[in-house]
Amino acid sequence: MSLIDLRSDTLTMPTPAMREAAMAAEVGDDGRTGPSGKGEDPSVNCLEDRGAELMGKEAGLFFPSGTLANFAAVLTHCVRGDKVVVDPDLHLVRTEKAAFMDRFGGLTPVWYTRDKDEMPVADSFAKACSEGVRLACLENTHNYAGGTCTSLARMRELYAIASQKSVPVHLDGARIFNASLALGVSASDIASCADSVQFCLSKGLGAPVGSLLCGTREFITAARETRKYLGGVMRQAGMVAAPALKALETGITRLAEDHENARLLGQGISGFPGIRLASVQTNIVMLNVAESGQTAPWFENVLKEYGVLAKAMGNDHLRFTTYRGIKADDIKKAVAAFHAFIKENEGVLAQWSSMSSSYQQTP
Numbered sequence: 462m463s464l465i466d467l468r469s470d471t472l473t474m475p476t477p478a479m480r481e482a483a484m485a486a487e488v489g490d491d492g493r494t495g496p497s498g499k500g501e502d503p504s505v506n507c508l509e510d511r512g513a514e515l516m517g518k519e520a521g522l523f524f525p526s527g528t529l530a531n532f533a534a535v536l537t538h539c540v541r542g543d544k545v546v547v548d549p550d551l552h553l554v555r556t557e558k559a560a561f562m563d564r565f566g567g568l569t570p571v572w573y574t575r576d577k578d579e580m581p582v583a584d585s586f587a588k589a590c591s592e593g594v595r596l597a598c599l600e601n602t603h604n605y606a607g608g609t610c611t612s613l614a615r616m617r618e619l620y621a622i623a624s625q626k627s628v629p630v631h632l633d634g635a636r637i638f639n640a641s642l643a644l645g646v647s648a649s650d651i652a653s654c655a656d657s658v659q660f661c662l663s664k665g666l667g668a669p670v671g672s673l674l675c676g677t678r679e680f681i682t683a684a685r686e687t688r689k690y691l692g693g694v695m696r697q698a699g700m701v702a703a704p705a706l707k708a709l710e711t712g713i714t715r716l717a718e719d720h721e722n723a724r725l726l727g728q729g730i731s732g733f734p735g736i737r738l739a740s741v742q743t744n745i746v747m748l749n750v751a752e753s754g755q756t757a758p759w760f761e762n763v764l765k766e767y768g769v770l771a772k773a774m775g776n777d778h779l780r781f782t783t784y785r786g787i788k789a790d791d792i793k794k795a796v797a798a799f800h801a802f803i804k805e806n807e808g809v810l811a812q813w814s815s816m817s818s819s820y821q822q823t824p
C-alpha cells in the first residue's frame with residue numbers, strides 16, 4: 462500500500478532545479494566575515510539579501526533550521542533571566558523550549574492568550590508587556606492552532622502596543638508566506654509588525670535546508686555573533702543556499718495549491734461526531750479528537766494502517782499538512798481512507814451516539 466504522507470510540509474523534496482543549483486553553486490567560507498560584515502559565500506549572501514528584501518528588512522542571516530534561528534533571535538534580544546511575552550502554544554515554547562530552559566536560555570515566559578479565532582488577545586498582550594519585559598514573540602501562521610493566521614490589523618495593533626512600551630517583537634514566521642497568501646497581504650506587511658522575523662525555507666517553499674532571520678543591520682550583526690557561539694555557522698553553505706534561492710523563486714506562488722488541497726481535505730474529513738475541525742486557513746488541517754474516546758496518538762497509529770500518515774500533536778490534536786508532493790488525487794484517496802478508517806473503527810469510537818447531540822462542529 463502506498464502511503465499518503467501528511468505529517469509535515471518539511472517532507473517537501475528538492476526539485477531537479479534545486480539539485481542543479483546546489484551542484485552549480487558558487488561557494489566560499491560563510492563563517493569568515495569581510496569588511497562589509499557579510500560572510501564569504503556569495504550564494505549565501507545572495508539568499509540573505511533576497512530574504513531581507515522580501516521581509517522589508519535591512520539584512521538577513523542564514524541558519525540551518527528555524528529552531529536555531531528563533532533561538533539565536535531571542536538570545537540576541539535578551540539576556541538570561543529576562544522576561545519574554547509568549548503564548549504557551551508558540552512553537553518556540555512547546556517544541557523548541559531551549560530559550561526557556563534554565564540550562565540554556567534561562568528566560569522567563571509571561572503569557573498572553575488567544576481568542577476564538579486563534580489570534581493574540583490585544584488586552585492580554587498589553588497586560589503581559591508590562592514593565593521589565595524584554596521581548597514579545599508572535600507566530601504567524603500559528604502551527605499548534607492549526608495553521609491559522611493573525612490578521613494584519615491585529616498584528617499592527619499588537620506591534621503598536623509593544624512599541625509604545627518599548628518592547629521589541631520577534632515574529633516566528635516559519636510559514637509567513639502561507640499567512641501572506643491567506644490574508645492577501647505581502648509578507649513584508651506582516652513582517653513590518655516585528656523587529657525581527659524568522660521564516661523557514663525548508664517547509665512549504667521546498668528547500669532542502671534552512672531558515673532566514675531578518676531585521677535591522679545592527680540586529681543581524683549581533684545575531685551573526687550569537688549564531689557563531691551556538692555553533693550555527695555552516696561553511697560552504699552555498700550548496701544549500703542556492704537551492705533555497707530557487708525555493709524563493711518558485712515556491713511562494715505555488716502555496717495556493719497546498720491551501721486548496723488542505724481545504725478539500727478539511728471538507729472531506731469533517732462532520733464526524735467527537736472530532737472537531739479547526740478553521741482551515743492555510744496548509745494545515747487540525748482535528749481535535751479529545752471527545753472521540755481515543756487519543757491523537759491512537760488515531761495516528763491506526764490511520765497509518767489505512768495508508769495515511771498524520772501527526773499527533775499532544776494527546777488531543779491530529780495534524781495533516783499539505784505540501785508540494787501532495788496532489789489533489791492524494792487528497793481524494795486520503796479522504797476515502799479516512800472514511801474507511803472511521804467506519805471500521807466505529808466500535809472503539811463508541812461514545813459517539815451518546816454525545817452526537819451535544820456535538821458542535823467548528824466551521
Ligand SMILES: Cc1ncc(COP(=O)(O)O)c(C=O)c1O
Nearest residue numbers: 526527528529552604633635661
Ligand atoms: C512555527 C514553527 N516555527 C519554527 C519551526 C522550526 O523549524 P525547524 O524545523 O527548521 O527547526 C517550526 C517547525 O515545524 C514551526 O512549525
